[in-house]
Amino acid sequence: MSVKVLYEDNHLIAVFKPSGVLVQGDKTGDVCLMDEVKEYLKEKYKKQGNVFLGLLHRLDRPVSGIILFSKTSKGASRLSEQIRNHKIKKEYQALVEGNLKKSKDILINYLLHDEKTNKTQVLNKEKTGAQYAELDYEVLEKRKKNTLLKINLKTGRHHQIRIQLSQIGHPIVGDKKYGAKTPYQEGQIALCAVSLTFQTATGGETKTITTEPSF
Incomplete structure (x- = not known):
C-alpha cells in the first residue's frame, strides 16, 4: 500500500x-495505515530504529478519508488539546439510501456503544453511559435511489454518523451493520472524511486539508 500524503510539516x-x-493494527494482523506511514517516514528521512508516530483520531475500517498523525510529542500534545477543546473541524460526505425529505437538518441523539457486538445504539439520555451526539447534514445531490450528503460532525462518538443516519431511515450505502440493503464494494461503505481543519502545532496557523470521495 502506497501512502498518499495530503499535508506534512515538522510536527x-x-x-x-x-x-x-485499518488505521491501527489489531488481532487480525492485517496491514495498517500507521505502520505504512512509519515506514514512509523512515525511508524519507533515512531514520534509524523506531519512528515516533502519534495516533490523534481514528476512522472505522470501512470508511475512507483524511487521517492526521503527529510526528513529534509536541505535535501530539498540541493537537490532542485541540481535539479535547473541539477546535478541530471535521467534514464528511456520505451516500445514503433513499431521498431525504429535508435538504438540511441537525441530528441529536444519545448513543451507547456495545463493545461485545461493536455496535452503537440510540438510547434515551437517562440511560447510564449514553453519550450526547450531534451532527448536521446538507443534501449535495439527489440521485435516483440515493442521496449525497455533506456532514459536519459536532461530537465524535463511536459509529456516530452511521447510526444517526440509519436512525432516520437512511443508512449509508454498503453499511449492512446498520441496516443498509444497497451493496457496495466488499468491506467498504460510502462514507468519506473529506475535510479537516486544525491549527498547526507551532505558530497556530489554521490549515484545512481536503480530499474527494470516490462515490
Whole structure:
C-alpha cells in the first residue's frame, strides 16, 4: 500500500486512508495505515530504529478519508488539546439510501456503544453511559435511489454518523451493520472524511486539508 500524503510539516502528517484499511493494527494482523506511514517516514528521512508516530483520531475500517498523525510529542500534545477543546473541524460526505425529505437538518441523539457486538445504539439520555451526539447534514445531490450528503460532525462518538443516519431511515450505502440493503464494494461503505481543519502545532496557523470521495 502506497501512502498518499495530503499535508506534512515538522510536527504533523495528514494522509488519505483507503476504505477497508485499518488505521491501527489489531488481532487480525492485517496491514495498517500507521505502520505504512512509519515506514514512509523512515525511508524519507533515512531514520534509524523506531519512528515516533502519534495516533490523534481514528476512522472505522470501512470508511475512507483524511487521517492526521503527529510526528513529534509536541505535535501530539498540541493537537490532542485541540481535539479535547473541539477546535478541530471535521467534514464528511456520505451516500445514503433513499431521498431525504429535508435538504438540511441537525441530528441529536444519545448513543451507547456495545463493545461485545461493536455496535452503537440510540438510547434515551437517562440511560447510564449514553453519550450526547450531534451532527448536521446538507443534501449535495439527489440521485435516483440515493442521496449525497455533506456532514459536519459536532461530537465524535463511536459509529456516530452511521447510526444517526440509519436512525432516520437512511443508512449509508454498503453499511449492512446498520441496516443498509444497497451493496457496495466488499468491506467498504460510502462514507468519506473529506475535510479537516486544525491549527498547526507551532505558530497556530489554521490549515484545512481536503480530499474527494470516490462515490
